[in-house]
Amino acid sequence: MSESKAVVMQGAAAEPTYLKIEGLWKAFGDFLALKDISLEIAQGEFICFLGPSGCGKTTLLRAVAGLDPQTRGTIWQGGRDISELPASQRDYGIVFQSYALFPNLTVERNIAFGLENTRRPRAEIAARVRELLDLVGLPDQARKYPAQLSGGQQQRIALARAIAINPGLLLLDEPLSALDAKVRVHLRHEIKELQRKLGVTTIMVTHDQEEALSMADRIVVMNHGVIEQIGTPTEIYRQPATLFVADFIGETNRVATTYSDGAVTIGDAVLQTHAVGLANGAPVTMAVRPEDVLPHASADGAAPRPNHLDVRIEAMEFLGSYWRTHLTSPALGDTPLFANFSMNAVRRFGLSAGASLTVELPAERVLVFPRGGEDG
Amino acid sequence: MADATVLPEGRNVRLRIDSDGWIKRAFMGVIALYLVVALALPLYAMLSKSFVTYSFDLTRYEFQVSDESGAVWGDPVTAAELNDRLGEFAPDDLRSSSDGRLSVTDLFPDFSFRSPVMYRIRGTTDNAPYLVGLDLQNSTDWRELDSNTFRRVNLRPVADTGLQNYQEYFSNPALFSSIENSLYIASISTVLTVLFAFGFAYAINRSCMPLKGAFRLIAMMPILVPSLLPGIALIYMFGNQGFLKPLLFGQSIYGPLGIVIGSVFFTFPHALIIISTALSISDQRQYEAAESLRASKWRTFWTVTIPGARYGLISAAFVTFTLVITDFGLPKVIGGQYNVLAIDIYKQVIGQQNFEMGAVVSVVLLIPAIVAFVIDRQVQKKQVSLLSARSVPYEPKPNRRFDMAMLAWCTIMGIFIAGIIAVCQFAALINYWPYDLSFSLRNYDFNKMDGGGWGAYWNSLELAALTAVIGTAIIFVGAYMVEKIDGFKTGRAAFQFLAMLPMAIPGMVLGLAYIFFFNNPANPLNAIYGTMAILVVSTVTHFYTVGHLTALTALKQIDAEFEPVATSLRQPFWRLFARVTVPVCLPAILDISIYMFVNAMTTVSAVVFLYSTHTALASVAVLNMDDAGDIAPAAAMGMMIFYTNATARVLHAFASRSILRRTQAWRVR
Numbered sequence A: 001m002s003e004s005k006a007v008v009m010q011g012a013a014a015e016p017t018y019l020k021i022e023g024l025w026k027a028f029g030d031f032l033a034l035k036d037i038s039l040e041i042a043q044g045e046f047i048c049f050l051g052p053s054g055c056g057k058t059t060l061l062r063a064v065a066g067l068d069p070q071t072r073g074t075i076w077q078g079g080r081d082i083s084e085l086p087a088s089q090r091d092y093g094i095v096f097q098s099y100a101l102f103p104n105l106t107v108e109r110n111i112a113f114g115l116e117n118t119r120r121p122r123a124e125i126a127a128r129v130r131e132l133l134d135l136v137g138l139p140d141q142a143r144k145y146p147a148q149l150s151g152g153q154q155q156r157i158a159l160a161r162a163i164a165i166n167p168g169l170l171l172l173d174e175p176l177s178a179l180d181a182k183v184r185v186h187l188r189h190e191i192k193e194l195q196r197k198l199g200v201t202t203i204m205v206t207h208d209q210e211e212a213l214s215m216a217d218r219i220v221v222m223n224h225g226v227i228e229q230i231g232t233p234t235e236i237y238r239q240p241a242t243l244f245v246a247d248f249i250g251e252t253n254r255v256a257t258t259y260s261d262g263a264v265t266i267g268d269a270v271l272q273t274h275a276v277g278l279a280n281g282a283p284v285t286m287a288v289r290p291e292d293v294l295p296h297a298s299a300d301g302a303a304p305r306p307n308h309l310d311v312r313i314e315a316m317e318f319l320g321s322y323w324r325t326h327l328t329s330p331a332l333g334d335t336p337l338f339a340n341f342s343m344n345a346v347r348r349f350g351l352s353a354g355a356s357l358t359v360e361l362p363a364e365r366v367l368v369f370p371r372g373g374e375d376g
Numbered sequence B: 001m002a003d004a005t006v007l008p009e010g011r012n013v014r015l016r017i018d019s020d021g022w023i024k025r026a027f028m029g030v031i032a033l034y035l036v037v038a039l040a041l042p043l044y045a046m047l048s049k050s051f052v053t054y055s056f057d058l059t060r061y062e063f064q065v066s067d068e069s070g071a072v073w074g075d076p077v078t079a080a081e082l083n084d085r086l087g088e089f090a091p092d093d094l095r096s097s098s099d100g101r102l103s104v105t106d107l108f109p110d111f112s113f114r115s116p117v118m119y120r121i122r123g124t125t126d127n128a129p130y131l132v133g134l135d136l137q138n139s140t141d142w143r144e145l146d147s148n149t150f151r152r153v154n155l156r157p158v159a160d161t162g163l164q165n166y167q168e169y170f171s172n173p174a175l176f177s178s179i180e181n182s183l184y185i186a187s188i189s190t191v192l193t194v195l196f197a198f199g200f201a202y203a204i205n206r207s208c209m210p211l212k213g214a215f216r217l218i219a220m221m222p223i224l225v226p227s228l229l230p231g232i233a234l235i236y237m238f239g240n241q242g243f244l245k246p247l248l249f250g251q252s253i254y255g256p257l258g259i260v261i262g263s264v265f266f267t268f269p270h271a272l273i274i275i276s277t278a279l280s281i282s283d284q285r286q287y288e289a290a291e292s293l294r295a296s297k298w299r300t301f302w303t304v305t306i307p308g309a310r311y312g313l314i315s316a317a318f319v320t321f322t323l324v325i326t327d328f329g330l331p332k333v334i335g336g337q338y339n340v341l342a343i344d345i346y347k348q349v350i351g352q353q354n355f356e357m358g359a360v361v362s363v364v365l366l367i368p369a370i371v372a373f374v375i376d377r378q379v380q381k382k383q384v385s386l387l388s389a390r391s392v393p394y395e396p397k398p399n400r401r402f403d404m405a406m407l408a409w410c411t412i413m414g415i416f417i418a419g420i421i422a423v424c425q426f427a428a429l430i431n432y433w434p435y436d437l438s439f440s441l442r443n444y445d446f447n448k449m450d451g452g453g454w455g456a457y458w459n460s461l462e463l464a465a466l467t468a469v470i471g472t473a474i475i476f477v478g479a480y481m482v483e484k485i486d487g488f489k490t491g492r493a494a495f496q497f498l499a500m501l502p503m504a505i506p507g508m509v510l511g512l513a514y515i516f517f518f519n520n521p522a523n524p525l526n527a528i529y530g531t532m533a534i535l536v537v538s539t540v541t542h543f544y545t546v547g548h549l550t551a552l553t554a555l556k557q558i559d560a561e562f563e564p565v566a567t568s569l570r571q572p573f574w575r576l577f578a579r580v581t582v583p584v585c586l587p588a589i590l591d592i593s594i595y596m597f598v599n600a601m602t603t604v605s606a607v608v609f610l611y612s613t614h615t616a617l618a619s620v621a622v623l624n625m626d627d628a629g630d631i632a633p634a635a636a637m638g639m640m641i642f643y644t645n646a647t648a649r650v651l652h653a654f655a656s657r658s659i660l661r662r663t664q665a666w667r668v669r
C-alpha cells in the first residue's frame, strides 16, 4: 500500500524530489511509534503531517531532524543519505511549539544567533536581521526581550530565527497550537505566504485539519504510526483512502452494510456508488458527508429513484452559515442521517422540524470502505 | 493492517556522534573520573581496610639454638611450638595492628644477651617478615645471629582479611554502647527538632504574626556557624562555671543533654526549610472544603495540614537524624565521657592510630546514614509530584489569639538561637570569664594560641573561596552534561549515582577514607596529601550532592528545546551554554556557590583528618582551642566564621538582587 502512496502528485512532479523517506520505523521499547513510513517530498513543497494526538507526527519530524533517530529506514535530503547524520550536520531550521526563544537575548540577538560565529561582518549580520524582521512584519521590536512580546510575535521571531541561516528544509512542530484562534488564522496565511516567497521545502506538524487543509500543498494523514493517505487537500477531502481519513477530516454519516454490483443497500434503499474493486457481498461501511446530502422537493407517491431517500426532519440547528439537520428515514431504520443545508435551500424548500422531504445521496459522493481489519 | 506489522530484522540506526557529542562525553567522563577518584576509590579503600587484620603467625618462623660453644646446634623448632611449650602469648596477644612488633626473646626464657649462645632464625613460608634491628627480613634462608643481635629481633605481623575486626568491634561493650548512644541522642534530637521546626514553620506559613522576615533570618543563623559552636555557648551557660548552671538542678550539661540541645540548634534551620516548603505548597482549596464541611480547626489540622505536610515531616526527620548521628564537633566539645560513633572514629584514628578499627566504625556509621538517605530520596520524589500539581496557595487570615501564640513560640525559638550566638559573642569579647568581665579583644589574638592562629582563618577563607569557585564550576558543568547529553543512558545513570552518593557519606567517613586512599605511598595522588588541594577536593565532594540537585532543578526548568534549536542553527553547544544556559541559571549558580562557601567555612568532620600544620583551618582551630581549654578564643574564632559567612550571605543577597534587577526585562511574563 505504501508503494502507491509514495508517488509524488502530478502538480508537483515538475519539481525534483528533495526529501525522501523509505521504510522508516521507530520503536520505543516494544512500542512501535512509526511503522514502515515511506514518503517523497518535492523541492519547495509545503507538507503537513496531520493526525490525532499520539499518532507519531512529532516522532517522524524528530527523525527527519536527527533529534531522535529512527530505528530502521533511510532518509535522503537533497540526494544525500542523512539517516545517520547527527543533527548538527543536517540542514534545516526548526520551530517548536514552545518557540524556544532564548529568554535572556533580545529579539535581534535571538535572530542573529545562527549568523554570528560565521565570520560575517557585523554590519552584514545587522542588515540580515533587519531584513528578517521586515519579512516577518516586526521591524520595530528588535530591542525587546521575548517575554515582552505577544505569543504571535514570539512565533514570528522563532520563524525568523529558523530561516535566518537559509536552511534547505523548514520544520514546524505545531507552531500555531499555543495561540488563540484569531491569531492562528491570521498567522496561517502569513506563514504560507512566507514559505511561498522563500520557496523553502517545509514540513509542518499539526492535529488541526483546518490548518492542514488551508496551508498544505499535500497532506500526510497519519494514524497509529502509519500513513493513511497522502494527497492534496481536495484529494484527501473528496477521495479519502480510508474510513479513518474520511472520519478525521470533515464529518461523515456512516452505515455498516454490504456491497453488491456497484451499490450498497441500506434498509429498503439501494444506493449506487462509484466504488470499484470490491467483491459482491463484501462487508463495507458506507459514508457520506453531511454537505453531500442534497435536498429535493418531496415527491410523494412517485416511483423511488436510485440514491433518493424520503426523510423526515427531526431537528434543526442553526450554525451560522448553514443548518445542521437531523433526518430520519424509514428506509434507514434507527440510523440517523445528518445533513448540512444551506440557508438558501432551507428557504427554498421551506424546511423546518417535522417536515418531510426527499434527499439525494449522489453516487459519486457515496464513499465505500471495506470493513474488517480496518480501523474505526 | 497496522496490528500485524513487526519491526523488520536489522541493525538499529544510530546517529554518528558529532564533535559536540564527544566533547560533552569527555567533560562528563572527566567529572565522573573526579567522583570516582575523590569518592568511590577512597570508600573502597576504607571498606577493604575494615576487613584487614594483622596478627603474628608463629608457625611461620623456625629457630635453632646452639650450645655454649656456639658450634653444636639443636633441632630446629618453630615459634609456635616454643609458645605452646611456654604458654607465653595467648591468642589475643598475637593480634596486632599494621605496625606491631613481637620480641622473639620472650620465647627463650634462658636468653641472656651476654651469653655465647648463637641463634638461627628463618621463615618457613615466603611471607614471614621479621626485623633485625631496623632491617626488615623476609627469607626462608637461615640467618645466624649472636645473642646480642638476637635481642633486637622482632617479628612483624602479617595481614589477613576477614571479619575479625567486626567481631572484635561488636564484642567490645564500650564501642558497642556508642551505637546505642548515637541512636539515642539522634532520636531525641530528631523528635525535638522536627516538633520545634514544625511549630516555627507553621507560624510563618499559617499565621498573620508580625516580624516573619526577622524570624526567618534568625532561624537561618545556625547554618552560618560550625556545629560545635552551640557546645561552647552551652559550656558558658551551663558548664562548671556557667552563669545559668543552677537551672540544671545538678544535671550535667556535659553529655547527652548538651549534645541534644546543641543538635536542636544546628539542625533547626535544615528541618525548618524542608517543613516550610511542605507547608507552603498546601492547597487553599482543601481548607475551604474543610471549612464548608464545618470541620473544627483541630480536626482540619489533623486531616488536612498534617497529611499534606507528611512528606516534609518525614524528610525533615531523616535529614535531622543523619545530621545528628554523623556530627562529630558537638559531642567532641560537650559530650564529656559520652561516646558516640563519630567520636569513636576520631578516637580510634587520632588517639589510638587504629585505622582498621576506625574503618569498622565508619562502616557502622554508614548504615544509618545510607538508610536515611534512601528513604529520604523516596519521600522527596513523592513531594516533588505534589509540588507540580496546580494548587492555590494558602492565605492565612488574621486571628489574634492564634497569631499571638505563634508569635510567642517563635520568640522563644528566636531567643534560644540568637541567645546561643550572643553568648559566644559575649564570651569572645570579655577578658577572663568569670573573674574579669571587662571588654577585651584579647581572645581574637589567635596567634598567641595553639590551633593555627590567624593563619587558620585565612586558610579557611581560601578553602571556602576555592571550594565555591571550583566546586560550583565542576558541579554545574557536570549537571549540564548529564542533563543535556543525547543518548548514552548507562553513562548518565552511572554519573547520576556517583553524584548522589556523597549525600549518604558522613564527613568523618569521607575523611578517613581519604587517609586510606591518599596517604598511601603507592598512590600517585599521594602528593596532594597534606595540602590545600586535598581539603578542597574533600569539601567539594562532601557537599557535591546538594549543589548537583540545585543545578539539575535549574537546568530542568530551561526549555529542553534550546539545544536542538542551537544545533539546527549550527552552533556548538558551548556557545549556547555560555550565552544562554549560564546567564539563565545564574541565580542557581550563585546559590550553589554560597552553599559551598558557607559549608566549607563551617565543616569540621571531613577535614579534621586531613589538615596539616600548613593548612590548619578555622573550624578545626575552634575544636583544638576548645580541646586545649582556650574556650574564649575558640568562641572568638567561631564568631569569625559567623561574621564571614554572614557577610558572604549579604553579598550573595545583593548579587542575586542586582542580577534579578538586571534581568527583570527578560523575566517579566
Ligand SMILES: Nc1ncnc2c1ncn2[C@@H]1O[C@H](COP(=O)(O)OP(=O)(O)OP(=O)(O)O)[C@@H](O)[C@H]1O
Binding pocket: A028, A031, A033, A051, A052, A053, A054, A055, A056, A057, A058, A059, A060, A207
Ligand atoms: N521518548 C518516548 N518514549 C516512549 N514512547 C514515546 C516517546 N516519545 C513518544 N512516544 C510515543 O510515541 C507515540 C507518538 O508520539 P508523538 O509525540 O510522535 O505523537 P504526536 O503525533 O506528535 O502527538 P501530539 O499531537 O500529541 O503531539 C505516542 O504514543 C507516544 O506516547
Ligand SMILES: [Mg+2]
Binding pocket: A057, A058, A059, A205
Ligand atoms: Mg507532537
